Amino acid sequence: MHRGKGMKFVGDSRVPAMRKPNIPKDYSEYPGKTEAFWPNFLLKEWMVGSVFLIGFLCLTVAHPSPLERIADPTDTSYIPLPDWYFLFLYQLLKYSFASGPYTVVGAIIIPGLAFGALLLAPFLDRGPERRPSKRPVAVGMMLLTLAAIIFLTWESVVTHDWEAAAEQGKIRAEVDIDKNAEGYKILEANTCLTCHGENLQGGPAAPSLVGTGLSAEEIANIAKNGQGGMPGGIFKGTDEELQKLAEFVAGLKAE
Amino acid sequence: MLNKIYDWVDERLDITPLWRDIADHEVPEHVNPAHHFSAFVYCFGGLTFFVTVIQILSGMFLTMYYVPDIKNAWESVYYLQNEVAFGKIVRGMHHWGASLVIVMMFLHTLRVFFQGAYKKPRELNWIVGVLIFMVMMGLGFTGYLLPWDMKALFATKVGLQIAEATPVIGPAIKTLLAGHHEIVGAQTLTRFFAIHVFFLPGALLGLMAAHFLMIRKQGISGPL
Numbered sequence A: 001m002h003r004g005k006g007m008k009f010v011g012d013s014r015v016p017a018m019r020k021p022n023i024p025k026d027y028s029e030y031p032g033k034t035e036a037f038w039p040n041f042l043l044k045e046w047m048v049g050s051v052f053l054i055g056f057l058c059l060t061v062a063h064p065s066p067l068e069r070i071a072d073p074t075d076t077s078y079i080p081l082p083d084w085y086f087l088f089l090y091q092l093l094k095y096s097f098a099s100g101p102y103t104v105v106g107a108i109i110i111p112g113l114a115f116g117a118l119l120l121a122p123f124l125d126r127g128p129e130r131r132p133s134k135r136p137v138a139v140g141m142m143l144l145t146l147a148a149i150i151f152l153t154w155e156s157v158v159t160h161d162w163e164a165a166a167e168q169g170k171i172r173a174e175v176d177i178d179k180n181a182e183g184y185k186i187l188e189a190n191t192c193l194t195c196h197g198e199n200l201q202g203g204p205a206a207p208s209l210v211g212t213g214l215s216a217e218e219i220a221n222i223a224k225n226g227q228g229g230m231p232g233g234i235f236k237g238t239d240e241e242l243q244k245l246a247e248f249v250a251g252l253k254a255e
Numbered sequence B: 001m002l003n004k005i006y007d008w009v010d011e012r013l014d015i016t017p018l019w020r021d022i023a024d025h026e027v028p029e030h031v032n033p034a035h036h037f038s039a040f041v042y043c044f045g046g047l048t049f050f051v052t053v054i055q056i057l058s059g060m061f062l063t064m065y066y067v068p069d070i071k072n073a074w075e076s077v078y079y080l081q082n083e084v085a086f087g088k089i090v091r092g093m094h095h096w097g098a099s100l101v102i103v104m105m106f107l108h109t110l111r112v113f114f115q116g117a118y119k120k121p122r123e124l125n126w127i128v129g130v131l132i133f134m135v136m137m138g139l140g141f142t143g144y145l146l147p148w149d150m151k152a153l154f155a156t157k158v159g160l161q162i163a164e165a166t167p168v169i170g171p172a173i174k175t176l177l178a179g180h181h182e183i184v185g186a187q188t189l190t191r192f193f194a195i196h197v198f199f200l201p202g203a204l205l206g207l208m209a210a211h212f213l214m215i216r217k218q219g220i221s222g223p224l
Helices: A037-062 A084-092 A100-119 A136-159 A162-169 A182-189 A192-196 A216-225 A239-250 B002-013 B015-023 B037-062 B073-082 B087-114 B123-145 B150-164 B170-178 B186-218
Strands: none
Touching (some): A037 B037, A037 B087, A084 A136, A084 B087, A100 B123, A136 B087, A162 B150, A182 A192, A182 A239, B002 B015, B037 B087, B073 B087, B087 B123, B123 B186, B170 B186
């Protein structure tokens, strides 16, 4: 910057009175088809950004973000699941060499080594070569890590019971259940509540009994013969009791 | 009119060199998808920044409704999702943007890695980039708790157990994050909120400024 004798300033400030002309630099001497960032390339970036934004908005409209029921710390049967980008770590901690007394291996040592190596990559891979084919060790390690992450995430996804997970997190309608009703007593006597919950709200192994949309006959049939994961023969009462139970459950409507 | 305003300000503050030094730089042919389509891999970094801006803006709007306390957090998110005009869209943008920023950042990291662009003289920029990666993971982890629904609470419990497994300082880290050595509750939610909304974004902005300053100073790495 020009400084010193002969300089004129705006008032008593340090802003020079001689102003720099507001014209773009000349890029004609640059090699190849070099382009100015401002404003030529920025305009193209904005166009890419707009297309990206439209796709992104379509995603948010097509798939509203999920919300499960309010957190209940007393629910000990809930099977937790982290967000998808932590699944590989979650899966790693399920293996016997990385859990229990060896948790420190799965939780700290392996991820720590991986992240440490990533952080220090410029100092581990010091050669001047940049082409992947010329630095097989660094590229090989990265490909191996990538394969491990993809494998662990995949394993985590296929071993997770997604239906049970969707069921256990559902927002359930609050319904006042008459716990003195005869139907409720019959449910209690036949151990239905063990799986379907005290408020018939359902649980990890059983759906909610509120607002099933089934008729009394269908419910009686399920109570006797079972359905899905529920075995038959759980109901052990009389036909009259079965009738009362089915009518009670069929009458439970979500508000 | 606009030109006159610009000249008036420029005469007093000499702003032309300020923004020209930042914005008026060259884009080499090998990074320009207009000339070589395969150069689209150079877009990942910019798209990460773009999604980050979306995250900051949508997050600012979310805090207009969100209440970080265990009684109202879930209720406020439910209200935002179902009652507030465009609440579903804004929350959706923040929710999906969180995943997208991880994807884009991952792709950007892989591009830089496989091209060996982290080599001398760009080691420091790589380190700052990996730190940004960690801050982003932290943002994802702390943000996951805030809706205070079932999966949020239980995933956070698992995450805190992982933190606790750190030798020596593990229990201290857990207490620092959760506000209690055992309970994951009201204190945890307010701490995660503070970390998610103030601490980590502050760190992120600082690191991103360093990241961009360095790339402007050094220029983008040359063709392979």
